[in-house]
Amino acid sequence: MGNQVIRNRDTINTNVVHCNTESYRHYEMTPIQCKMARVALDWGTRDLAAKAGVSPDTIARFERGEQLKSATVATIQAAFHAGGIEFIPENGGGVGVRFKKPAS
Numbered sequence: 780m781g782n783q784v785i786r787n788r789d790t791i792n793t794n795v796v797h798c799n800t801e802s803y804r805h806y807e808m809t810p811i812q813c814k815m816a817r818v819a820l821d822w823g824t825r826d827l828a829a830k831a832g833v834s835p836d837t838i839a840r841f842e843r844g845e846q847l848k849s850a851t852v853a854t855i856q857a858a859f860h861a862g863g864i865e866f867i868p869e870n871g872g873g874v875g876v877r878f879k880k881p882a883s
Contacts, residue, residue, distance in 0.1 A: 807849060808856050808866045809874050810842045816864045816876045831858035 808816070817827055824842075828835040831854050841847050841855065856866065860879075867875040 806866060806868050807852050808859075810844050812866055812874055812876050813838070813855065813859075814842050816859045816862075816866075819864060819876055819878070820859070820862050822862070827855065827858060830862070831855045 813827075817824070822830070824835045824838040828838050831838075833851060833855065837847065837851065838855070841852065859866075859876075863879050865877050865879050867877060
């Protein structure tokens with residue numbers, strides 16, 4: 780039931796200060812992607828909360844599947860982007876995360 784709601788939300792606020800790439804202006808990460816990205820970076824909920832400027836409870840609520848404001852999700856997503864994470868939308872193979880290619 781929670782995943783159904785998440786799949787239907789596919790736009791986010793594009794006026795987020797931290798956004799500087801097109802990739803996540805048009806795609807909002809899912810709660811499972813948030814958890815996957817945290818694990819990939821070895822961040823706890825407190826680490827992510829500090830980097831995103833939100834409370835640890837906000838991170839926990841999102842990862843449980845509670846709906847947050849799009850601007851809040853975009854802020855959390857921007858913290859991951861700054862940490863080197865890209866989000867892969869549902870494209871037939873399922874949602875995911877990966878590390879960005881290093882700048883050459």
